[in-house]
Amino acid sequence: MRKTIFTLIFLGASLFAFDYKLQPKEIAKGVYMFTGVNEPVKKSNGGAIANSYWVNTGKHWVVFDAGPTYDYSKQAHSAMKKIANLPIALVFNSHFHDDHWMGDSYYKELKVPIYATKTQLKEFKEGGESRILKILDKKDLKNTKIVKADKVVDKNMTIKVDNSKFNVIKLPYPAHAPEDFMVYLKDKGVLFTGDLLMSERITSIRHGSVEGNLKAISLIEKINPKVYANGHGKFTNKEGLKLTKAYLQKLKTTAKSAIDNDIELEEYVKKANFDEFKKYKLFNVAHKENLFSAYNEYELAE
Ligand SMILES: [Zn+2]
Numbered sequence: 001m002r003k004t005i006f007t008l009i010f011l012g013a014s015l016f017a018f019d020y021k022l023q024p025k026e027i028a029k030g031v032y033m034f035t036g037v038n039e040p041v042k043k044s045n046g047g048a049i050a051n052s053y054w055v056n057t058g059k060h061w062v063v064f065d066a067g068p069t070y071d072y073s074k075q076a077h078s079a080m081k082k083i084a085n086l087p088i089a090l091v092f093n094s095h096f097h098d099d100h101w102m103g104d105s106y107y108k109e110l111k112v113p114i115y116a117t118k119t120q121l122k123e124f125k126e127g128g129e130s131r132i133l134k135i136l137d138k139k140d141l142k143n144t145k146i147v148k149a150d151k152v153v154d155k156n157m158t159i160k161v162d163n164s165k166f167n168v169i170k171l172p173y174p175a176h177a178p179e180d181f182m183v184y185l186k187d188k189g190v191l192f193t194g195d196l197l198m199s200e201r202i203t204s205i206r207h208g209s210v211e212g213n214l215k216a217i218s219l220i221e222k223i224n225p226k227v228y229a230n231g232h233g234k235f236t237n238k239e240g241l242k243l244t245k246a247y248l249q250k251l252k253t254t255a256k257s258a259i260d261n262d263i264e265l266e267e268y269v270k271k272a273n274f275d276e277f278k279k280y281k282l283f284n285v286a287h288k289e290n291l292f293s294a295y296n297e298y299e300l301a302e
Contacts, residue, residue, distance in 0.1 A: 017142065018137075020075050022075050023079070024080060027053075027229065030056035031185070031188060032053065032055075032056075032080065033051055034052045035051055036049040036099075036232055038200050043136055043137050046072065046136065047068030047069055047072070047102070049099050050195075052064065052065045052066065052103075053065065054076070055164065056083075056084055056086070059087075060086050060161050061080060061086050062089050063092065063112075064092045065101065065231070066100065066107060067099075067100070068144075069140060070102075070105045070142065070143035072106075073106035076103075088107065088112045089112070089113075091107045091112055091113070092183055093116035093117070094193075094194025095119075095176060096116075096123055096177055098130040098132045101114075114147070114150050115150070115159075116149035117154075118179060121148065126147060130146060132144070133145075153170050154170060156169055156170055165187070166184075167185075168182075168183050169181060169182045174209045174212045175209060175216040176194065176216075177208050180194050180216070182196065190229055191229060195232065196213060196220065197228060197230040197231065197241055197244050198230055198232040199232070199233030199240035200235065200280065201233055201280055201286075202277060202280050202281070202285075202287055203244055203247065203248070203286070203290075204282075205248070205294065206289050206293050210248050210251050210293070210297055211301070213244070214248050214249065217241065217244065217245050217248070243280065250277075251290060254268070254274075254291075255298045258272075259299050259302060265295050
């Protein structure tokens with residue numbers, strides 16, 4: 001009997017796709033959010049660590065960040081069909097981190113145009129490897145593969161879908177990643193920031209620039225949206241802006257003062273006191289590497 005139960009559990013686990021239990025939350029009229037968990041990519045979370053967003057433009061859906069896998073996108077689409085069964089006009093990929101776009105494989109099948117940065121196209125070739133593909137279980141990666149984006153976002157542009165205008169703001173400098181873009185939906189006051197802002201958790205600056213991300217934050221402050229559709233974390237108010245700004249400013253002043261006082265890298269990493277940020281998620285995962293990145297960045301800038 002025991003053996004039968006184990007066999008059944010095993011069969012069950014191997015037959016069914018990962019259930020992401022996606023629950024859309026309306027953050028502005030016709031704008032929905034699927035909230036990621038504040039963890040690194042793990043088998044147990046199916047890679048669903050980033051937020052993804054859907055906008056109802058009247059006759060279409062527009063997707064901002066596809067999520068981590070084919071199954072995730074398929075399940076997100078099923079959930080959204082219950083709200084409105086509309087065709088999807090396009091998918092944005094805010095930057096090249098794979099937790100935000102491996103789900104493109106599903107949209108590619110539906111022939112939905114995918115907008116991405118040149119860095120993503122350069123770093124991730126069709127059919128190639130990625131972090132998600134290495135970490136997740138094979139069974140949860142069915143049909144998930146790197147597909148080629150259709151349009152390159154290399155400058156600011158306005159995309160009109162039905163009566164909604166999407167202002168695509170392409171940063172001309174590295175910020176969270178070598179290339180990032182945001183999308184502003186002015187009529188609803190929603191700014192999709194990608195990973196330029198995160199709430200609840202510490203950001204990661206290893207592929208970007210502290211200075212660039214701070215510059216992007218100044219731009220976000222000027223835009224002053226009503227709703228912050230951030231890359232990670234559940235809050236859509238100013239929480240993400242406040243946390244990301246305070247943390248990056250502290251990284252900047254700490255690294256600069258160590259360099260100015262000829263403090264070696266190792267000693268600076270050991271002595272840097274960031275206690276007030278310890279309560280945030282992923283501090284233990286991302287902070288040390290951020291300290292290194294900040295020091296290297298400002299040392300080069302000297
Ligand atoms: Zn990222």
